[in-house]
Amino acid sequence: MTDLRTAGPAEAPKAVRGSRDSRFSRVLIITGSAILMLVAAAALGAPLVSSWGATEIDPASTLAAPGGSHLLGTDSNGMDIWSRVLYAARLDLGIAVAAVALAVVAGTLLGLVAGYRGGWLDDVLMRAVDILQAFPTFILALAVAALLGNGTVNLIITIAVVNAPAYARLVRAEVRTQRELPFVDAAVTSGASTVGILWRHLLPNSLTPVRVIAPLNCGWAMLTLAGLSFLGLGVSIPTAEWGAMISLGAADVVGGRWWTSVPPGLALFVSVLGFSLLGEGLQERANAKRR
Amino acid sequence: MLSIENLSVLIHRPDRQVAALSDVTFAVRPGEVVGLVGESGGGKSMVARAVVGLLPGGAHTSGRVLFDGADVLRMDEAALAAHRGRGAAICFQNPRGALSPTRTVGRQLVDRLVTHQAMSAARARDAARELFEAVGIRSPQRRLDAYPHELSGGMAQRVMISLATGCAPGLLIADEPTTGLDVTLTREILRQFRRAADADGRSVLLISHDLASIAEVCDRVVVLYAGTVVESGPAEQVFREPAHPYTRALLRSVPDVGGRPVVATPGGMPLLTRVPENCPFVTRCAYADATCATRRPPTEPRTDPSGDWSVACFHPQAGAIGGAEAPSPVTLAGDRGAAETKPAVLEIDDAHVVYRSRFGSGGHHALRGVSLRLAAGETLGVVGESGCGKSTLAKLIMGLVAPTSGSVTVAGQSLVKQPGRPRPRGRELRRLRTRAQLVFQDPIGSLSPRRTVADSIAEPLRAAGLAATERAARVAAVLDRMELDRAILGRYPHELSGGQAQRVGIARALVGEPDLIVFDEPTSALDVTVQAQILAVIADVTADTDRASVFISHDLATVRGFADRVAVLYLGRVVEEGPVDVVFDDPRHPYTRALLASAPRLGGTPAPDGAAVQLVKDLEEADATAGCPLAARCPFVTETCRSQPQHLQSYGASRAACWRVPELTALIGKQATTP
Structure with missing residues (x-):
């Protein structure tokens, strides 16, 4: 046994799991962000790259095929599809992001208070959240829209109300585990006020899942918005909005004029994909960190 | 049985490379208990992983791990499975985590016997009962039907041992099997491993950070430092007359119930990126010279009757560790006993704490009539095994739980609602809370993960309403006392080592100049040499005469270092109380x-x-x-x-x-x- 002391050849390096995951997540995050930046650039630069207004009617050509002075053709009202798809990005992106931001703020506050206080307040708040979540999304949106009426601000509120319960639950669960940890006791014995504990200690430590879910949620919010508009519960008709455009063009598609509905549909698809990739990437990265 | 020859493990990660083990050579013979000792990061667990072929991804190995003549590093999956089932078995540090929570322990053991030993179910159950009996589980028949959560920590570790020995492995590896267990249980469990070696002729590899506690049951010990074997030899000799300066430092870092002073070794273990060219201990060694810094000491045998003792050091030491070697003993020289006349900082009178169970009646009676009184300048040691109510006592003092009956006051004031006493509210309560400060067991967990060190330390000053510039000045001052670098202020808890985090925790406790500091097992989560450093800091802090301290520990020896008085807690009652030397001697x-x-x-x-x-x-x-x-x-x-x-x-x-x-x-x- 003694003369066998030669060092064996080094094994080929095995794939390292952690690094592959983190590289994968980076690709996802970069791709997602790039897509979203492109969409945002299109939204902001709409006047520069399109020659028609969002609701400008070209009476000379209705339902014109793509080409000529209308890059992607016109719809049944003679409005330029390319311009409308670009301008619509402003509304779609804006409403989705604003709605999710509102949902995050409201849901986080609810979850924070319910999770920290516990007891009857927790019970009351969480049962209210239960009731909200028990409604199918569109029924709830219908009810809110019917109650508040149409309009951009109301749409934001509607979509926020639909999404806030998820954040309330996430944050509450996170706070409930966090508040049992020693650093909260340390804050209490250091004389921190309740608001101080919530704001400076529990809030920053409970936001990790929210950061991961929020971008994904923006994608869903866009779909909800498009769905509401498609059903006629969203923006009013001439306004450029992808869901409304798809709805408007639906009848023409059947007649073979695909350019009325397909471009806004593609725009919607690409934007939601951007948010999804970004969200997935963030999730992967959070998972990789946890290991 | 097991022979490890020149084992080196390099772990490649995208951002760094770690030399986890460098030229490790040692053997475990049949019927022998070998202790593998060293601090965390020394490579102990990496050795265990190598032996069962469970090295992490990205590991490059060289050398050989021979088990019954076959090299584990070159086995294929099928051979490894057989090796893990019948060759070498591992007992993990956290037994309850290693047991499946939804199945009875008997079922888990029986399944294993049926699979690996090809027994019939009925015979396997009999065999399981016998195995339980063999590891000292009383009423084994009943325990077979218990779920893991119904077992105490010591019982679960016994079940783990019976699971590991059940398939009659030739080698039993125990990775820190007694961490988190009480002193009386630790002894019991360690003896089980000795029995496994003596009765069945098994080899046992016992991994531990605590040389003193395992020395008794080991035949030989191997001391690892930064992935290198620095000393190996007969347990008794290494323990009595350690030759390598690191082994000596390791032993002297541990306080002893006999009252031998602790000597802290400065510095920390280096993280090696490649096989070292010099002695890895050189930066912390008192005997190091130019040779140590440039050449790696070869492993040379010591003159020893058994001929089995070897040391990798140019300057091996001889003789027992004596008090003479200790230049700065960490003992407290204050005038003890004079405190009786001073006003009490902490007064607990016949306090009971009952944790009500959430469903229905009943509950857990954590403290049953504890009375304590503490004056400024005094340090009270509280000792007891887990579950005796130590932590509840800490929470009671800090006002984190209310006494069910009885009373507790800090500086004459009440921090929680208790019968017949007014409690200050709002800002006044917040200010009062900062008069008593707690140093936690889990140093990193007690710091808010997304707050910087500067923020965490300044927390008690916020309650006092100090301006930001004033806070920064106070934080800087306390940082100097803790011997921490200013650069640490901008860091987050996960970027700190355990020792640094505990210094930050003590800094936070000190910064508001409280009347009372409670140390709740402040060193039990730390490495041995770091423990000694933190104990030195705490000894310095408890010596302040304008403050009272309570030091809670399950380890009698740490308390002896600097407490004036000691209270022994058992099942929520103080069973003995008195001056520390009297109680210990x-x-x-x-x-x-x-x-x-x-x-x-x-x-x-x-x-x-x-x-x-x-x-x-x-x-x-x-x-x-x-x-x-x-x-x-x-x-x-x-x-x-x-x-x-x-x-x-x-x-x-x-x-x-x-x-x-x-x-x-x-x-x-x-x-x-x-x-």
């Missing part, structure tokens, strides 16, 4: 005697009055509502003990809650002669 209560007897000692410090009290093992959570709490485990129990509550009575300078104290010395003598 002349214990009265049978429980204190048993605790002191189980504590590992370095050579040269004899146990008090010879024969030790052996408690009946495996306490079955006896909930003694009447009578002495120790009645179920005490060897000297009588009817009187069972029926009559025991109160603290004075015996000399200390007080003990046992009426048989005067007869005990005679009784213990009798126990020793008739085992």
Whole structure:
């Protein structure tokens, strides 16, 4: 046994799991962000790259095929599809992001208070959240829209109300585990006020899942918005909005004029994909960190 | 049996490379218990992983791990599976985590026997019962049907051992099997490994950070530092006369119940990126010279009767570790006993704490009538095994739990709602809370993960309403006292080492100049040499005369270092209380005697009055509502003990809650002669 002391050849390096995951997540995050930046650039630069207004009617050509002075053709009202798809990005992106931001703020506050206080307040708040979540999304949106009426601000509120319960639950669960940890006791014995504990200690430590879910949620919010508009519960008709455009063009598609509905549909698809990739990437990265 | 030859493990990660093991060579023979000792990061667990072929991804190995002549590093999956099942078995550090929570422990053991030993189910159940009996589980038939959560930590570790030995492996590896267990249990569990070696001729590889506690059961020990073997040899000799400076530092970092002073070794273990060219211990070694810095010392045998002792050091030391070697003993020289006349900083009067169970009636009676009084300048040590109510006592003092009855005041004020006392509210309460500060067991967990160190330390100053510039100045001052670099202020808790985090925790406790600091097991989560450094810091802090300190620990030896008085807690009651030297050198209560007897000692410090009290093992959570709490485990129990509550009575300078104290010395003598 003694003369066998030669060092064996080094094994080929095995794939390292952690690094592959983190590289994968980076690709996802970069791709997602790039897509979203492109969409945002299109939204902001709409006047520069399109020659028609969002609701400008070209009476000379209705339902014109793509080409000529209308890059992607016109719809049944003679409005330029390319311009409308670009301008619509402003509304779609804006409403989705604003709605999710509102949902995050409201849901986080609810979850924070319910999770920290516990007891009857927790019970009351969480049962209210239960009731909200028990409604199918569109029924709830219908009810809110019917109650508040149409309009951009109301749409934001509607979509926020639909999404806030998820954040309330996430944050509450996170706070409930966090508040049992020693650093909260340390804050209490250091004389921190309740608001101080919530704001400076529990809030920053409970936001990790929210950061991961929020971008994904923006994608869903866009779909909800498009769905509401498609059903006629969203923006009013001439306004450029992808869901409304798809709805408007639906009848023409059947007649073979695909350019009325397909471009806004593609725009919607690409934007939601951007948010999804970004969200997935963030999730992967959070998972990789946890290991 | 097991022979590791020149094993090196390099781990490649995208951002760094770690030399986890460098040229590790040692062997474990059949029937032998070998201890693998060192601090975390030293490579102990990496050795265990290599032996069972579970190295992490990205690991490059060289050298050989021979098990019964076959090289584990070159086995294919099928050979590895057989090797792990019948060749080498591992007991993990956290036994409850390693047991499947939804199946009874009997079922888990039986399944394993049926799979690996090809037994019939009925025979496997019989065999399982016998295995449980062999590891000292009482009423094994009943325990077979228990779920892991129904077992205590010690019981779960026994189940783990029976699972590991069940398939009759040639080699049993135990990775820190007694971490988190009480002193009395630690002894029991370690003896199980000794038995496995003696009775069945198995090899046992016992991994531990604590050389003193495992030395007794090991035949040989191997000391690892930064992935290199620095010393290996017969356990008794290495323990008594360690030759390598690191082994000596390791042993001297551990406080001893005999009162031997702790000597802290500065610095920390280096993280090697490649096989070292020099002695890895060079930066922390008092004997290092130019040779040590440039060349790696070869492993050379020592002149020793067994011829089995080798050291990798240019300047091996000889002789036992004595007090003479200690340049700065960490003992507290204040005037003890003069505190009685000063006003009390902390007063607890007959406090009971009952945790109500959430569903229905009942609950857990954590503290049963504790009375303590502490004046400024005094340090009280509180010792006891897990579950004795130590942590509840800390929370009670800090006002984190309210007493169910009785009272607790800090500086004469009440921090929680309690009957018959006004409690300040709002800002006044917040300011008052900062008068008592807690240093936590989990140093990193006690810091808010997304707050910088500067923020965390300044927290108590916010309550006092100080301006930001004033806060920064105070933080800087306390940082200097903790010997921390300013650069640490901008860091987050996960970027700190355990020792740094605990210094930050102590800095936070100190910054508001409180009247009372409670240390709740502040070193139990730290590495051995770091422990010694933190203990030195704490000794310095508790020496301040304008403040009172409570030091809570399950480790008797750490308390002895700097407490003036000590209280021994058992099942929520104080069973003995008195000046620290009196209690440690002349214990009265049978429980204190048993605790002191189980504590590992370095050579040269004899146990008090010879024969030790052996408690009946495996306490079955006896909930003694009447009578002495120790009645179920005490060897000297009588009817009187069972029926009559025991109160603290004075015996000399200390007080003990046992009426048989005067007869005990005679009784213990009798126990020793008739085992």
